[in-house]
Amino acid sequence: MNTPTLLFIGGHDPSGGAGLQADLETALGHDCRAASLVTCLTAQDTRNVEVVYPQPVEAFSRQLDLLLADIQPDLVKIGLLGDTALAQLLGSRLATLGAPVLLDPVLAAGGGRAMADRALIEAIRGELLPLCTLVTPNRREARLLGDAAEPELAVRKLLDLGARQVLLTGADEAEGERVRNRLLGRDFSKTFDYPLLPHPYHGSGCTLAAACACRLAYGEPIETAVKHAQDWTWRCLEQGIPLGRGQWLPNRRTEIPA
Numbered sequence: 486m487n488t489p490t491l492l493f494i495g496g497h498d499p500s501g502g503a504g505l506q507a508d509l510e511t512a513l514g515h516d517c518r519a520a521s522l523v524t525c526l527t528a529q530d531t532r533n534v535e536v537v538y539p540q541p542v543e544a545f546s547r548q549l550d551l552l553l554a555d556i557q558p559d560l561v562k563i564g565l566l567g568d569t570a571l572a573q574l575l576g577s578r579l580a581t582l583g584a585p586v587l588l589d590p591v592l593a594a595g596g597g598r599a600m601a602d603r604a605l606i607e608a609i610r611g612e613l614l615p616l617c618t619l620v621t622p623n624r625r626e627a628r629l630l631g632d633a634a635e636p637e638l639a640v641r642k643l644l645d646l647g648a649r650q651v652l653l654t655g656a657d658e659a660e661g662e663r664v665r666n667r668l669l670g671r672d673f674s675k676t677f678d679y680p681l682l683p684h685p686y687h688g689s690g691c692t693l694a695a696a697c698a699c700r701l702a703y704g705e706p707i708e709t710a711v712k713h714a715q716d717w718t719w720r721c722l723e724q725g726i727p728l729g730r731g732q733w734l735p736n737r738r739t740e741i742p743a
Contacts (some may be wrong), residue, residue: 489702490518490556492696494575495564496525496537498590502734503688504565510737514717517702520556522548525567530730531687533661534594537570546574557649558584562698563613564691565591569604576612585618585701588648590692606630609655615647616699620710621694623657625737640669652697656681656689659710673706679719686722687732692720704705 491512500505505521524545528536561584564571566687579586580618590609601609606629614620614630620643624636631639640651650670659665659681668675696717700710720742721735728734 489559491702492558492561495528498585500531503691507688508695514654514737516697517699524571531729534598542570559697560585560702562587562735564589569608572608573612579616586622587615587698588617590622590626590630592629610646617648619650620648621652623654642707644671652711657724682722684733688735692735
């Protein structure tokens with residue numbers, strides 16, 4: 486098969502655990518080509534995010550237009566946005582691009598810091614969700630984005646707002662010794678269970694979303710792509726390392742299972 490090209494849009498993480506570094510390492514591991522656009526610089530470590538510095542929308546718009554005039558991506562993956570104007574700009578540009586869109590809604594940092602205000606959440610709901618082939622929130626993000634107390638009710642609202650499928654991840658609120666993730670569409674659901682690993686991880690959600698993006702860009706059906714991406718991500722976490730003084734980092738050099 487031809488090697489797909491993905492456009493990753495997200496924030497810069499100096500620790501290398503999350504954000505665009507996670508995307509690019511995941512793409513390399515899946516033998517995909519990667520283009521990228523930085524939405525935000527951040528001051529963060531493996532424990533938490535302290536400050537987010539969004540790009541000026543004029544600069545980001547110029548970068549986006551030049552890139553899309555030159556390269557046609559097979560899929561666009563969006564992570565941290567950090568600014569309402571950037572979300573609105575992406576909504577208008579990507580609506581006419583003709584490529585599938587995967588959204589990993591980064592609304593809060595692992596240490597608890599909020600990464601999106603109400604205006605940005607509303608922009609994501611109105612501008613980006615209708616474009617999305619897949620959205621990958623954890624339970625907290627689903628409640629915020631779907632404006633509902635129950636995660637699965639929130640997912641139904643995301644589907645009503647136009648998302649095609651939602652992968653609801655459960656590690657952030659896991660109970661017992663298992664993590665349960667659910668892939669939901671308008672007329673189907675699929676449950677995936679994995680053993681709960683012993684450490685907290687920085688960049689696990691970014692890694693999973695990027696792996697889903699790579700598998701989808703290769704043309705795998707949604708359930709197959711999501712299953713393979715979760716299997717690989719779980720192995721990356723199992724082989725993770727404590728690089729800093731906070732959360733462990735995924736080992737994205739992990740071999741992809743046949």
